[in-house]
Amino acid sequence: MSETRLTAGPEEAARKLPKTFEPASFEERWYRVWMDEGRFQPQGPEGSPRFVMVIPPPNVTGKLHIGHAYGRTVEDILARWMRMRGYRVLWVPGTDHAGIATQMVMERQLAKQGIDRRDLGRDKFIERVWAWKREAKDTIQSQLKKLGCSLDWSRERFTLDPDLSRAVRHAFVSLYRDGLIYKGRYVVNWCPRCGTAVSDLEVIHKDVEGTLYRIRYDVPGVASGAIVATTRPETMLGDTALAIHPDDPRTAKLRGRKGILPIVGRELPVIEDGILVDREFGTGIVKVTPAHDVNDFAAGRRHGLPEVVVIGPDGKMTAEAGEFAGLDRFEARKQVLARLTAENRLVGSEPHRMAVGTCQRCETIIEPYLSTQWFVKIKPLAEPAIEAVEKGDVRFVPSNWTKTYYEWMKNIYDWCISRQLWWGHRIPAFTCANGHLTVTEADPKSCEICGSESFEQDPDVLDTWFSSQLWPFSVFGWPDETEDYRKFYPTDTLVTGYDILFFWVARMIMAGLRFTGKAPFSVVHLHGLVRVGGEKMSKTRGNVIDPLEAIAEFGADAVRLTLASAAASGPTVSVERSRMAGSRNFATKLWNAARFTLGQVETGGEAAPLASAPKTLPDRWILSRLSSTAEAANRHLAGFRFDEAAGAVYQFVWHELCDGYLEMVKPLFSGRDGDSPGREGARAVLLRCLSDSLALLHPFMPFVTEEIWEKLAGKPGTLIVEKYPEADASLRDEAAERIVEAAREVITRVRNFRSERGFSPTEPVRLSIDPDSPDRALAGEVRPLVPLLKHLARLSDLSFEAPGAQAFRDVVAGFSVGLSVAERAGSGDSNRVAKQVTALDEEIAELSAKLHNPSFLDKAPRPVVDKVRRRLVELEERRSALSSGGS
């Protein structure tokens, strides 16, 4: 290897890494290199294990926010990690047409120019949306690239692409032929502002303080009439019955009679319905409005009641509402109430807390509206999807989402999939001139029943989620058995926010099982939603973090590391700008550590074979730490604990490699003398630690690690496909860890000794280590570190003897030590020592009480008892040291 070295020497190599760390100077370049080298396409031999993900396709409504950046970062970490572990990784990018959302964006744009989409016409409108879509897609794509996402752009998809549209049609027709899609007239959730039906999931329930009105209806033959309660008086205009419970004695006198609808004068049969009417609630009499309430609708169908629509699709009263026709539904409520009051029929009203449904997109109050729609019969799809999770074919991480999934799946209702919109997949249903319905994948040529060649396609489009649910396989060309489909389906891991568990994840599982016979992925990682400093992001709060701005300010690596570090298992992911700065500082730290290392080692290969080099205690220590860091990183990545994984490497690089090892080896390199013993070994170790750190960090910080790697290797970077470091049992060295860490504690104690009594940091300190320390073996083992201790702790003298009477005494990490400065003992600071003594006394009392407790000695496990004993000994040692020497 060393013969092929490309760089000449240490100094030259160091010069290649600029003094200041400027992420913007290399981020773009690396992304291009990876692309040009085809690294985002499945790498490695065909037979090797594969790892496949599909991106949750972002809506083409605009640009990505920090929440997207979080999810995609997590995915990219997985992709890069798996790629480095030798998997053939494929991560498929794409975008979602997002029917309602995108149409709304476009309508708002048009509104600014004073244009109504209806004036434009369907074709012109859709043309404009396509133009918008192209722009939004480009923006999203460039954002994902800036973030460093290793997506295979050659396989990018859009839900309205021709082949994906074909998948949608195929799925629709297949479900229709199997009787799982039907068309019918039912009460659905209707948004009067959007002018479309929406599914149950798209209705957001909000608690509001409403009013429950009591209204008296006349019932000939019953003097008291019938008192009914309603929160929506305006719907009474559409009443077609009164309902009582068959077994309720309170209302028995109404049985078989007819009521009279106030204002309208319509006769209302009294029906008996044990499902609709709750015997316990209210007056026991219910007004029945089949066209404007789901329950009433069902009751109406049971009893064959007329369905009178009094509120139209625009939220205004229809002609059926008589004198109220044309009024907005809320204005109508007021006027109906006024009228009832005038007629003395309003017998009471009381405050009533209730949930009102609002539109997920525009917050307009949803109207239950009787209309003809298309539905998916969902139970037959849900059952296998429940089973798949029960059998473990699909696993949720964290697992507590499993229960939520089951609950929803078991109480699922049919899915209304038709939308009265323009932007989306047109429903493949055609009606011929004679009214015959044809549902086909290809546009029909002639009617199979009457031969008519004139057709009209259903004007409605499908719910966006109908196409999204096919995403994991439609992106691979399904329903065709394409090569990609065979190679890459089913996928492995799906990463998405828990907020679309029902909308998307559950439906993908149902669709995947139905259409491909396989669960579309085996693991679903549901992450929390990003909050900024504990608060929901919002423009009014002014705490919105724009990923692009953050990247410009801190660098993509810092943004990614911050997001990864914020990843917790909880429902919220808290991100703060100050953490971004911290991550950028870490990147700078890494950069500078590399500059130092490059100045000391020759690059272009292993400076010296690591295995054969003689190793010092610090060498053994840092390599051991490196090995356990690699172990922790892999373990936590496998468990989707990106925060722990990132934290482990961060801690290692900053606090062990930089603060620890680097400082320990500096004397070896600064010496003017030709060959310090251990220098060659240190070079090998340094190089190994740096290169492994870069590799360990690469999934989190791909750009800066690749940039440094290139300088280190002396040739163009390929870190992205380098092997991910793993725990190396041969490097584990517990003895070295114990000794070096004890030494580090001693160093800290010396520094702290100075600062606590006001000495300058350069004041020479004499340290004595008592051979008769609590841990005698350690006192011997630490001897090889004497020169290092003297250097790092700036000791004027280090002796292994009982501390003199003048010395300030303490116990640290198993050592009894004595500290003094020249001939003076450490004085002053009695305050602090007193505080420490008090704390020690408290703990000593506690521990000895424990050791005098027979049941503790009896029942606690041996190791615990032993540990307490040892601790007590050390504390007592420390107690006597603190109160004896020096002051």
Added chain:
RNA sequence: GGGAGGUUAGCUCAGAGGUAGAGCGUCUGCUUUACACGCAGUAGGUCGCAGGUUCGACCCCUGCACCUCCCACCA
């Protein structure tokens, strides 16, 4: 009406049946030739409240308080 999660250092959050951690911030020193986006050191917490289980609970159980969120066709 059901269900899930939370309540830990000034802030944002990790954590585990055996005497509490990080990042940022605070304070005190440092031009220690990789790094002031730095180095060294320090302070700061009866781990929401009340019971219980246990030799031992911040961690398990019960109840309470407060805060999120999800689901829900009670007029």
